[in-house]
Each structure stands twice: as structure tokens, then as C-alpha cells.
Amino acid sequence: MRTPQPNEAVKANVKQTRVLVIEDNEDHWALMNRAMQQCLSEVTPILATTTIEALEIVQKYSIQEWELPKLILLDLYLPTREDGCEFLQQIKSLPSPCSQIPVVVLSASSDPADISESYQYGGSSYIVKPTDFSGWITYFNELRIYWWETVTLPPINLSI
Incomplete structure (x- = not known):
């Protein structure tokens, strides 16, 4: 049996991968989606504009675990910080594998309280949002x- 080369392994890892993007700003979504298409063309972004919609999506996919997003990108202010923090608490309290999905918090804020709370409630990373398209390209290349x-993400254990 042939051992996959690193690039082949990466392609297999991202092939048909879903990323849940929770973003309520249409302009930010347009920039993010365009940059994702350029940098992560194998990834399928799924947009939710509210945390309620995002939880519904995760719960829908939880019965088909192979369709769960491998990563969640969460705008902290939806429209308030409390909304983002509440979502973090809710997603991390769901049963596995939903609770194991890494959540990258995105925000225009660099307020230390926002950063601390995001980690306190289970965020995997905190990123200050880029301000232009080239910044989003850099961000998504680094994210890739x-x-x-x-990183090695936890395997999804099918419960069929």
C-alpha cells in the first residue's frame, strides 16, 4: 500500500469539509466567502447569521456526524458579545462530537475582556478580524x- 504524500493527505483532509461561519454582517461574509473560495476551494462554507440558526445546523448534522463541520468561525458580536459567549457555552455543552468542534472566535474587538471570555467559554482561538480583502486572504491561508x-483533529466517531 502506497503512503499518501503530505499534499495528498491535506487534500483528503479538506475534501468535502464543512466550515460553519456564524457572521451577521453581509459585507464581512462577502469578503470571507470570496477569500475562502480562493484559499480553501475544497471547503464548503455554511453561513448562519444568528446563533440560533447555527445551533440548529449543528444539531441537524449531529445525526449525520460525517457532515458535521470540522471548524466553526464565530463572530463574537452577534450583535452583542453576550450572544457569542452564550453560543460558545451552548456548543461546548452539547454531546460529543459536537462539543469537540474547534471554534475560532473572530471579532473586530481587541478588548482583553472579549479575548479572555472567548477562551473562558471554550473558544479554541481568538482572531481580530482583518480589515480588507488581502488581510482575509492572509488569514485563510494561515488557517489552512x-x-x-x-493540527490533528479528533476523529468523528460514528454512532450508527
Whole structure:
């Protein structure tokens, strides 16, 4: 049996991968989606504009675990910080494997309280949102390297 080369392993890892993006700002979503298409063309972004919609999506996919997103990108202010923090608490209190999905918190805020609370409630990373398209390209290239080429995510255990 032939051992897959690193690039092949990465392609297999991201092939048909879903990323749940929770973003209520249409302009930010447009930039993010365009940058994702350029940098992560194998990834299928799923947009939720509210935390209620996002939880419904996760719960829907939880019965088909192979369709769960491998990563969640969460805008902290939806429209308030409390909404984002509440979502973090809710997703982390769900049964496995839903609770194991890494959540990257995105925000225009660099307020230390926002950062601390995001980690306190289970965020995997906190990123201050880029301000232009080239910044989003850089961000998604780095996201690809880190989340798909560097870290090992927990396997999804099918409960069929």
C-alpha cells in the first residue's frame, strides 16, 4: 500500500469539509466567502447569521456526524458579545462530537475582556478580524496551514 504524500493527505483532509461561519454582517461574509473560495476551494462554507440558526445546523448534522463541520468561525458580536459567549457555552455543552468542534472566535474587538471570555467559554482561538480583502486572504491561508496541514483533529466517531 502506497503512503499518501503530505499534499495528498491535506487534500483528503479538506475534501468535502464543512466550515460553519456564524457572521451577521453581509459585507464581512462577502469578503470571507470570496477569500475562502480562493484559499480553501475544497471547503464548503455554511453561513448562519444568528446563533440560533447555527445551533440548529449543528444539531441537524449531529445525526449525520460525517457532515458535521470540522471548524466553526464565530463572530463574537452577534450583535452583542453576550450572544457569542452564550453560543460558545451552548456548543461546548452539547454531546460529543459536537462539543469537540474547534471554534475560532473572530471579532473586530481587541478588548482583553472579549479575548479572555472567548477562551473562558471554550473558544479554541481568538482572531481580530482583518480589515480588507488581502488581510482575509492572509488569514485563510494561515488557517489552512494550521487547521488542515498542522493540527490533528479528533476523529468523528460514528454512532450508527
